[in-house]
Amino acid sequence: MTNKNKKKGAGIIEVIVGLAIVMVGIFALIRTYGYYLKFGLLHKYDVQASLLLEEGVEAVKLLRDTGWSSKISGLTVDSTYRLAFVNSSWTATTTKKYVDGIFDRTFTLSNVYRNSNDDISASGTLDPGTKKLVVAVAYRNGQSTTTKSISAYITNLFSN
Numbered sequence: 001m002t003n004k005n006k007k008k009g010a011g012i013i014e015v016i017v018g019l020a021i022v023m024v025g026i027f028a029l030i031r032t033y034g035y036y037l038k039f040g041l042l043h044k045y046d047v048q049a050s051l052l053l054e055e056g057v058e059a060v061k062l063l064r065d066t067g068w069s070s071k072i073s074g075l076t077v078d079s080t081y082r083l084a085f086v087n088s089s090w091t092a093t094t095t096k097k098y099v100d101g102i103f104d105r106t107f108t109l110s111n112v113y114r115n116s117n118d119d120i121s122a123s124g125t126l127d128p129g130t131k132k133l134v135v136a137v138a139y140r141n142g143q144s145t146t147t148k149s150i151s152a153y154i155t156n157l158f159s160n
Contacts, residue, residue, distance in 0.1 A: 042141070045102070046148075049137040052105050053150045056135035059083050059090040060107055061154060068156040072109070072131065080106050107135045112153065120153070129156040 060083075063071040071092065075081060081092040083105060092107075099105055112130040115121040120130075136149040 045139055045141065045146070048100075049103060049139060049146070049148045052099055052103055052137045053135050053148060056083060056105050056107055056137070057133065057150060057152050059085075060092075060133055060135070062090050063092065064154050064156070065158060066160075068129075068158070068160050072154070072156075073128070075109055077111050077131075078108055080108055082106055102139050104138045105135065106138075107133060109133055130154070 060072075066089070075092055079094075081094060082097050084091050084093045084095070084097055096104070110132040112127045112132055113121055113124040114127050115124040120127075131154050132151060133154050134149055134151045136147055138145055138147040140146075
């Protein structure tokens with residue numbers, strides 16, 4: 001009879017240990033899901049910022065394509081501009097405009113100089129048909145602001 005009582009106690013201990021293992025597993029899954037949500041949402045803004053940078057470069061190229069003289073060369077060099085989509089076309093503006101209420105996208109155009117070999121250089125002869133474009137996207141990331149930027153050169157490709 002004493003042997004039966006020992007086996008019954010062992011069964012209860014097995015159940016308790018089994019429940020403890022299951023609870024630790026559930027806790028680990030919940031914790032992992034929490035980290036997934038936290039880092040997934042932060043990464044979402046990085047992806048959106050990258051797409052807005054690419055769109056910004058393409059929008060300035062569209063401005064170039066529709067009129068270098070009227071839409072690009074008329075902009076003040078090294079000034080900050082923003083893009084606005086008005087009446088199915090892009091325009092450059094100095095008015096602050098947030099994309100999706102979160103992202104502040106800006107762009108600047110700088111003069112480009114060429115050396116005697118016709119290579120781009122810090123000084124030399126001004127190339128009026130080429131501008132350096134820098135597009136930047138800034139957004140709040142927790143308690144700080146994150147800024148991402150991309151640069152490209154645009155030229156008066158269509159001589160317009």
